[in-house]
Amino acid sequence: MKYLCLVYSDENDLHSLPDSPEDKECHAYATHLAESGQMIAGEALEPVATATTVRVRGGQVSITDGPFAETKEQLAGFYMIEAKDLNEAVRIAAGIPPARVGSIEVRPVRQLAV
Incomplete structure (x- = not known):
């Protein structure tokens, strides 16, 4: 099963704390993870100041600079993994280095019925 591990961290702390991971x-x-066959994709993201949020309401497109909502932690990157179950996905997520200074949200990927 595919899981998306979303890496969240305060951008100011991600690379400045004693436990901060290096690239x-x-x-x-x-x-x-790739060598074990568990990594599907993964990328680090540019700072949240580079984000653009797009909304469509009543057929009208609205574009806003920045993230969707103000939060203490920002989305810093992701790992798309393959795991046999949630327990294995959590074990993999616990090994993601930024977990030491932020958090990793683990979510199963839902297959679309198309």
Whole structure:
């Protein structure tokens, strides 16, 4: 089953705390998951200031600079993984280096009926 592991962190803390991961550590973990066949995709995101939010209401498109909502933690990246169940997905998510300074939201991917 596919799971999306969303990496959340306060952008100001992500690389400044004693336990903060470095890019090479995140890359090494992603490489390990890829070699085990559990990594489908993953990317780090640019800072939240580069985000654009798009909404459509009543057929009208509205574009806003920045994220959808003000929050303490911002979406910093994601890992799309393959795991046999939620327990395995949580174990994999616990190994994602930014979990030490932020949080990892684990969500099953729903197959669309198309």
